[in-house]
Amino acid sequence: MLNDIFIKPFVDMVEAPDFLLQVLWEGLVSGILYALIALGFVLIFRSSRIFNFAQGIMVVFAALTLVGLHEMGVPAWISVGLTLAVMFVLAVTIERVVLRPLVGQPDIILFMATIGITLFLIGFGEIIFGGENKVMITEELGIPTDSVVLEPWGGLLILEQKDITAVVVAALLVGALLLFLNKTRMGRAIRALGDDHQAALSVGISLQTIWVLVWFIAGIIALVTGIAWGARAGVSFALEVIAYKALPVLMLGGLESITGAIIGGLMIGILEKVFEIYWGQPLLGGNTETWFAFVLALIVLLFRPQGLFGEKIIERV
Amino acid sequence: MLYRTAGQFKTSYQADQALFPVRQDAILLGIILAFAWVIFPLTASEFTFQTLLIPILIYSLAAMGLNILTGYAGQLSLGTAAFMGVGAYACYKMVTIMPWMNPVVAILLSGVFSAGIGVAFGIPSLRIKGFYLAIATLAAQFFLVWLFEKWAWLYNYNASGAIQVPNLKMFGVYVAGPQADSMVQYFVVLAIVTLMTMLCINLTRGNLGRTWKATRDMDIAAELIGINLMKSKLTAFAVSSYIVGVAGALFVFMWRGAAEPNLFDIPLSFRVLFIAIIGGLGSILGNYLGAILIVGLPVVLNTLPAAFGIPVSSSMVEHLNIMIVGALIIFFLIIEPHGLAQLWRLIREKLIIWPFPH
Amino acid sequence: MKDTEGYVTADGRQIGGTLMEMRNITLKFGGVTAIEDISFDIHEGEIRAIIGPNGAGKSSMLNIISGFYTPSEGEVWYKGEKRPPMKPYQVARLGIARTFQNIALFEGMTVLDNVMTGRLTHMTAGIAAQALWWGRARDEEIANREVVEKVIDFLEIQNIRKTPVGRLPYGLKKRVELARALAAEPSLLLLDEPMAGMNVEEKEDMSRFILDVNDEFGTTIALIEHDMGVVMDISDRVVVMDYGKKIGDGTPDAVRSNQDVIDAYLGVAH
Amino acid sequence: MRDTAPTRETLLEVNNIEVIYNHVILVLKGVSLTVPKGGITALLGGNGAGKTTTLKAISNLLQSERGEVTKGSILYKGDTVQGRDPAELVKKGVIQVMEGRHCFEHLTVEENLMTGAYTRRDGKGAVEADLDMVYSYFPRLKERRKSQAGYTSGGEQQMTAIGRALMSRPEMILLDEPSMGLAPQLVEQIFGIVKSVNENEGVSFLLAEQNTNVALRFAHTGYILESGRVVMEGLAADLRENPDVKEFYLGMSDEGRKSFRDVRSYRRRKRWLA
């Protein structure tokens, strides 16, 4: 028993290093995708303390719109542009209809409202796009679909080019976001808004503008995520469940931190895969990925209640 | 001036602390109870029992359990369904291991198991707060559902991995299982829910209730005025999970008749959370209002197109349903963020001063 | 312990022996030293004021007394015994109650319920009894309600008994907070700026309540306040803090004429 | 201390407004006041009198608290204010410093100040110049510019909040209880700064205060609010001499200042409540 837990997994790792590398790579790629969803969350949370549960469905919605438009015969890149326009309209609508009347309400109420948005979009989306699994227009967008096959130590390592693309794009996106938040006027306003709505209003920061902006950026991130995930698994409403995967990522990294979302995503992606392959499948009957991330995040939070990179909770009386 | 409270003076603290200090409230409650115990059973059809009455009661109870934790003690939980599952599986194991056991006793005991597990998952709440705490409950949610799937002993090594409620008798009448009559099940559920509601009302208006509310409103201050936060939070987890566990046992034994692990997955948790929030956090009445809305709405929506003779396909109805429920959640949050119970309270306040505007 | 004898105030009231003593307290937050080696004592029955500029560490000192902060160095002596490290709720059970600089009421509860929470430390009925609203639980509820009603009468807040505190104006909130603390029947009452944000009229009311509490129940009071008029008028002795250090300690008159205090805090002599 | 007299031009005019929270709680029951350009106008009154509500009604921050102006009008430079976005008002030169400071906890002091310039479009240089101006008024802030505002002391937070408002180049500042919780010497200092900003930059102030004593020393005109109504108004100097004001708001009786120890006895009832 002890041998199975503490020794054998490591022996396996050393014996098949190419396989270990493959496991790490798969973990890294899922991690990046989790992180992308988490990014959308973080951005909205920072600017409004809204825990935006709808980010998952926005991913599906963006991806479906893209594919749907393309199916109607719109060229790929124009579809991307139109999808962005749709996401902008969505952001404006959400701000008008949902957020504005709920300004200043407790966090949990806003959280509920985003669940309401999620349900609405599921119903709406299914009416428009139907429930069939759709194929992401990967090639049409010029994303390479071949795989790179390496043979380290005489073994086998398969890297898909679209995964590599996803990693690169994610890295660029994160860099851009960090610059935006920390160096620009808007970025500062977004952070201010997260601290104190009322005060932000009082200095003339327009909630409306910022929120539309932020939800639009979240929409862009959703589209990128949707393309990346869709390229792997097709696009359908089943994709919505990946939103849950972003939650532990956020908690682990800290709700307000962009860096946290990235590091948390990678940590969870890689560790859950390694745990599943070397411990979960042989010892626990598999499928541990459903809970591993949550338990990991929980353990980390016990030591750092604000997550690894979250803002310290200022408690004074 | 139907709702006038003037003229009703209280002469002792005891009278002032009576459950319904305002006479009209007591009358209203009497009417509701009469409906629940006499009129519904006499008039309801099988379909009404199965799709409205029984689920509304059970969902109200689950929401009440959650409300203790989230509404009264302020600890956000997204893992309600998993604790319902613990109750259901515990009950299933008890009645299959000890078939002679009285089913109602088994149901009431099954809450004890979920209370235990609830406390275990509540321990992190001493350090982790707010949304971060939700992660602890989500960990419970996903871990427990996984366990229900993997631990074959729980479902008696059944090939399908699902649990089936056996036919159970109490005082010579079938109360659970396929042979049980809906009306009998309704009465069992109603009795248990009524009892639990009374206990909840007492707990929440007494000392423990104040301790919880204090913890919710400002935990630092609560600790500084002498509240042991650990005790306060853990009792909330215990009481809440107990009720939720009982609701879970009722859910499977008195209503569904069978359950597979993913029944207790997160959508059910959200459903219960909707009920608690739409109904009103920190309110007992709200759970019922919320349950009526969330359970009743889809049933009504489903029958509407047919009733008006509009030819809409059933999948379209379902899509519209989801959309409308989503929109209504937002709508109700906007008109009254504190829930239907608060709406009722406002109406009541207006009635009391009616016909004067302020 | 030194100085356990009491003393007689200028207006002839007899003050008892030492109730609480802070010995060489130092408090650090990371690199910042909020309090540096401060000692002072509080006698039974007196009104002890703590004053000093913003950020001097006054609230932090109160937080140490009530167990919210643990001092980096130094000892707290209470009723003649050295107090071991304690959780805040344990301190409250020793009979130390307090109010807060930024009102810390339970916003979702009514005034009555808020004040009732002050009685928590006096209630012991088990959960089963409470659930059934039976026996001990019910008797306790009624007995404590009576105590609370007295406090409510005393502070003249009868008419808002059933109002949720969230809707109250600031001054009343402060009063409710005081009621909550008083309901605990504490032997030491800590007040952190009870009169901030009040106008003269309300300060007068509040002063009257504080003096009455002190008079009628003999409650010892430690008080932080920025209004020099109030401090000089109602306190028996004053500690002056400045950026974590103690720069004065004595009767109001002595402190008022202390040049260090004038420079650091008062600006102009009052 | 009225060395810069306000002009005769009216900057802000509040006409008989009524405010209701939550659709049921009537808080303001007809408040009217005018603020002249270049003046410091004090809004005095007890707790819950409705000072904050009045200010928020002007700056349009009521919406987010479920409050609404149900009657009357508010005119700023002759234009109505109602239904405007608060941001728009800031652009037009009205900015509020909220009660209880409301700094952005996780931003540094300097970032806090910079958010004040959010609505400005006049270029980096001008903003930098104003930042220097704020630092010259509040040297203490310059020292702490890199600290997170959440960890600064009460006085520093108050300075940050006022400085932040100045960064928007306002014509009028609505200042809510600047003295609350501040040490006496800081109160003087803050009011001193208010006065010099008023004099040097020509900014008008509408000032809600409990601390009647200080407020009336620095203001030009004053209004006294009680339970949602204006009960008295006039030049600050006149108000200071008014016996009722003396009794109820300055704590002085005919025999001079009373000791707080002696107020336990019977008090005169306010005549306007009769």
Place this chain on the structure above:
Amino acid sequence: QELYAPNLSYRTGPFAATGIPLMNGQRDYMLMLNARDGGIGGVPVNFEECETGYSTEKGVECYEKTKGRAIVTQPWSTGITLQVLPKTNVDEIPILAPGYGFSPMADGKVFQWAFNTPASYWDAASMIVQYLEAEGSLEGKKIAFLHLDHPYGKEPLPLLEKLSADKGFEMVPIPVGLKEMQNQSAQWLQIRRERPDYVVMWGWGAMNAGAITEAVKTKFPMENFIGVWWAGHDADLKIVGADGAGYKSISWSYPVLDAPVLADIKQHVVDAGDSMSNPEEMEGVFYNRGLVISMILAEGIKAAQEHTGNAEITAADLRWGLENLNITEERLAELGMTGMVPPFQTTCANHTGHSGGWMLEWDGEKFVKVSDLLMADAEVIQPLEAEKAAEYAEANAPWAVSETCDAES
């Protein structure tokens, strides 16, 4: 006057992708009967759908809603089937679960009201193993069993365990959680590590597409990858196209595109604008299976009508009809469905009929037949069915068992 035969459909949710073509096929067949023949025996069929989204909870709600008038329940998910199964003895409405549900339902004496015609999951598992055996002995081979972690996916486990003991192959169950359907990299890493000779898949909904793309990606030899009949949906394979060539799926139905029945549907339903389907879908395996399923129901109704002499039949009558199906080659020819389903026959004691099936293979564009008719190994299956059925009856005591079926039938 109508025959109320509701369908607990799912056109929404994560399983909609595979559900929709089936539902469309079923629906179009009934519409065609109504349009062409004025229904069955002159009575139109009311083929109303009640949407479940594959959620068991919704399914039960639909069951409760429809059971008052319905002559049949078509639960469309193993979970819902299991849920309503115990109620059937009380409510006395036949459940028709063609090719899914609980395999022991074949035992008509115990499950008087449940039908999983024409083949059960255990039949499927048996046929797949037979097919593999034909390629060579399974002794010492390793078969990975990739399945949805849900009652449906677990259904064949008892039989597979038995077969693995009998035939000496190693079976490695690999569950796919509902939340992992889209991202099966862990499962396919496990497959890569285990190096199984074959992968057998019990997949459904989004899981199929996930598995097939992952198999292509990890370069698993497609010809060693076999799915159950619900994992043979054209659209799932189109995602990978030619890369998926060689993938196989067992099936008890086959799209015969020139079958007369399709022409009738085109004429009476599609051209009338009543179909919800599209030409591409109508060429697929699932749409055509939907037709067969409705045919089974229609034949049951017809048999009942002939037996009772009433055009408007009751639920109990329909049970008789479903117990006395006899779908011969001649009958299929009359129906214009030759080759779309193997002939089969049910009896009072045998509610499945055990039609057998064909192995289909994806050729890069469509599924083609690659085997003769395979018949499940009744000798292994029947004792197991009897055993599990008895267990079920005991766990649900009191459970009425039919005494009227003779042993011979």
